[in-house]
Amino acid sequence: MFQRLRFLPKGDPLASPHRRVPWFSLGVFAMLFVCGLFPGLVAPMDPLKANFLALNAPPLTTAGGQLYLLGSDHLGRDVLSRIVHGSSIALYVSLIAVLFSSVIGTTLGLLAGYYRGWVDQLVMRVADTWIALPTVSFAIFLTAMREPGATNIIIVMILVFWTRYARIVRGEVLSLRERDFVKLAITAGASPLRILFVHLLPNVINSVIVLATLLIGNVILSEATLSFLGLGVPAPHPAWGAMLADGRNGLMSNRWWATVFPGLAIILVVGASNVAGDWLRRRLDPNLRNL
Amino acid sequence: MGSFILRRLAYAILSLALLSVTIFFFVRVTGDPAALLAGADASAEQIERLRQEFGLDRSIPVQLVSFLFDLVRGDLGRSLFYNIPVSELIMARLPATLTICAATFALSVAVGVPTGIWTAINPDGWLDRAARAIAMFGMALPSFWAGLILILVFSVNLNWLPAGSGRGFSSVILPAVALSGYFIASNFRITRSAMLDVLNTEFITLTRAKGLAERRIILMHALRSSLIPIVTLSGINLALLINSSVAVETVFGWPGIGTLLFDSIAMRDFPMAQGIVVVIGVFIILCNFVIDVLYAYIDPRIRLAA
Numbered sequence: 001m002f003q004r005l006r007f008l009p010k011g012d013p014l015a016s017p018h019r020r021v022p023w024f025s026l027g028v029f030a031m032l033f034v035c036g037l038f039p040g041l042v043a044p045m046d047p048l049k050a051n052f053l054a055l056n057a058p059p060l061t062t063a064g065g066q067l068y069l070l071g072s073d074h075l076g077r078d079v080l081s082r083i084v085h086g087s088s089i090a091l092y093v094s095l096i097a098v099l100f101s102s103v104i105g106t107t108l109g110l111l112a113g114y115y116r117g118w119v120d121q122l123v124m125r126v127a128d129t130w131i132a133l134p135t136v137s138f139a140i141f142l143t144a145m146r147e148p149g150a151t152n153i154i155i156v157m158i159l160v161f162w163t164r165y166a167r168i169v170r171g172e173v174l175s176l177r178e179r180d181f182v183k184l185a186i187t188a189g190a191s192p193l194r195i196l197f198v199h200l201l202p203n204v205i206n207s208v209i210v211l212a213t214l215l216i217g218n219v220i221l222s223e224a225t226l227s228f229l230g231l232g233v234p235a236p237h238p239a240w241g242a243m244l245a246d247g248r249n250g251l252m253s254n255r256w257w258a259t260v261f262p263g264l265a266i267i268l269v270v271g272a273s274n275v276a277g278d279w280l281r282r283r284l285d286p287n288l289r290n291l
Numbered sequence: 292m293g294s295f296i297l298r299r300l301a302y303a304i305l306s307l308a309l310l311s312v313t314i315f316f317f318v319r320v321t322g323d324p325a326a327l328l329a330g331a332d333a334s335a336e337q338i339e340r341l342r343q344e345f346g347l348d349r350s351i352p353v354q355l356v357s358f359l360f361d362l363v364r365g366d367l368g369r370s371l372f373y374n375i376p377v378s379e380l381i382m383a384r385l386p387a388t389l390t391i392c393a394a395t396f397a398l399s400v401a402v403g404v405p406t407g408i409w410t411a412i413n414p415d416g417w418l419d420r421a422a423r424a425i426a427m428f429g430m431a432l433p434s435f436w437a438g439l440i441l442i443l444v445f446s447v448n449l450n451w452l453p454a455g456s457g458r459g460f461s462s463v464i465l466p467a468v469a470l471s472g473y474f475i476a477s478n479f480r481i482t483r484s485a486m487l488d489v490l491n492t493e494f495i496t497l498t499r500a501k502g503l504a505e506r507r508i509i510l511m512h513a514l515r516s517s518l519i520p521i522v523t524l525s526g527i528n529l530a531l532l533i534n535s536s537v538a539v540e541t542v543f544g545w546p547g548i549g550t551l552l553f554d555s556i557a558m559r560d561f562p563m564a565q566g567i568v569v570v571i572g573v574f575i576i577l578c579n580f581v582i583d584v585l586y587a588y589i590d591p592r593i594r595l596a597a
Binding site: 125126128129130135136137138140141142143217221222224225228229244247248251252254256259260263266267268270271274275 | 305310541571
């Protein structure tokens with residue numbers, strides 16, 4: 001008994017399901033939305049306007065009456081303003097990709113779990129294959145076929161991420177469909193569509209919300225990787241990954257600010273998405289431990 | 292066990308077929324490969340000639356069958372730029388990629404798993420708090436950015452390690468460390484969580500009641516039971532590792548598959564890009580097959596249920 005008590009983890013999520021609200025992460029999320037929706041209001045300068053009097057200015061430089069808080073890049077564009085405007089690309093890509101993959105994945109997961117049989121086999125085998133799809137390589141490949149742009153990234157993200165929803169939703173539906181309320185609904189003559197969307201969907205929606213929160217960060221990270229490789233929104237639009245690619249040339253001459261700050265923006269947002277997702281998971285769904 | 296392996300093998304083959312068909316249709320749905328190969332200022336005759344040369348004028352089912360047939364024989368076509376078989380190019384570049392992937396994997400297990408075990412035995416200690424905070428950071432860390440920062444600190448400012456490739460062991464260090472941030476963090480989290488679960492079960496209490504040494508309980512009994520989630524995660528992380536390595540290879544100019552793929556776009560070398568995606572997909576599917584078999588070896592319940 002005492003031995004077991006010794007190992008009862010005090011700080012473990014299972015021991016304290018109602019952990020304190022992660023205000024910091026929610027604040028970062030709020031900032032992402034404000035910056036992403038109204039970049040023009042937040043950013044101090046025009047993100048595309050080059051200033052040849054302030055090339056590669058270090059942080060806190062004042063030039064032409066304007067303060068470059070986080071410095072300027074090789075074309076004299078304000079790093080802070082570009083980060084703020086970059087958040088609208090990150091937000092746009094992640095929201096669209098997460099929305100579509102949630103809808104597709106949840107629907108297929110519901111169908112696979114409810115009908116089982118060949119539907120289940122088909123969905124799960126495709127999901128198995130596509131989870132092994134080398135995302136970045138596939139995006140590179142897709143870009144070789146088409147022009148680079150946000151649409152490519154969104155397509156690849158949807159292709160990969162719907163499988164996560166399908167897996168989790170299917171697993172939950174498999175056990176839910178054996179429960180009495182579903183059996184009773186069938187006996188009462190409810191149509192399959194009604195059972196799927198009125199009875200089963202509300203029971204899996206918590207997991208879907210948790211997964212969506214976790215995936216926002218994932219998608220932003222992948223989007224940054226792809227735009228770093230030049231596969232995202234074309235220049236001069238300020239995507240975070242593309243800013244890092246621009247900043248690479250200055251690295252050897254120790255111009256760290258063009259590399260450090262956009263990276264910190266990515267870490268903040270991705271970290272916030274992870275923390276908020278973990279917190280939601282503990283609040284909403286203690287059974288969903290990992291992934 | 293035999294039938295389990297056969298079943299898994301059948302799934303793996305099915306996955307491979309699905310992957311190839313996906314790639315095949317993507318090429319043809321998203322654009323006209325012949326027009327792409329010919330370039331922007333090609334005439335209609337040039338495009339038509341290329342279409343015949345690559346067999347793109349045949350019907351889709353015929354193309355699909357010949358595409359799959361070539362794949363089975365290991366024929367990935369010829370590179371347009373180098374004009375040698377794609378498979379030869381890939382084989383030449385594969386060792387470099389495998390080197391950093393193996394180094395990253397070793398590093399992430401060597402650091403992540405012991406830390407996870409230690410913090411599960413001593414939850415809420417200072418090491419646990421520090422490790423969890425660092426892991427939170429590691430999970431959000433873009434590996435290519437980590438690579439840039441490592442170059443900035445260790446190559447540009449301290450001048451300790453090379454920022455490029457070709458200097459033997461010392462040039463593996465920075466790319467491997469850059470790549471492993473996320474994987475150390477995720478190995479640590481899964482080990483800690485799995486160990487905490489196992490340490491609270493009755494069978495561990497029983498081993499204590501038997502009076503086994505604590506060291507033996509942790510390493511022989513608890514760790515063995517925690518292996519399943521750790522191995523599962525490695526399988527999922529594998530695809531991620533290969534994805535991230537493309538960007539990290541570009542940062543360090545590492546002569547692996549990633550840079551080859553990246554260059555193939557700049558050179559509009561579409562057979563090469565297609566070949567590399569197929570090979571990477573095959574590699575991931577094969578590794579997952581091995582992991583499935585490994586599972587059954589670790590946990591008899593899985594092989595009996597199947």
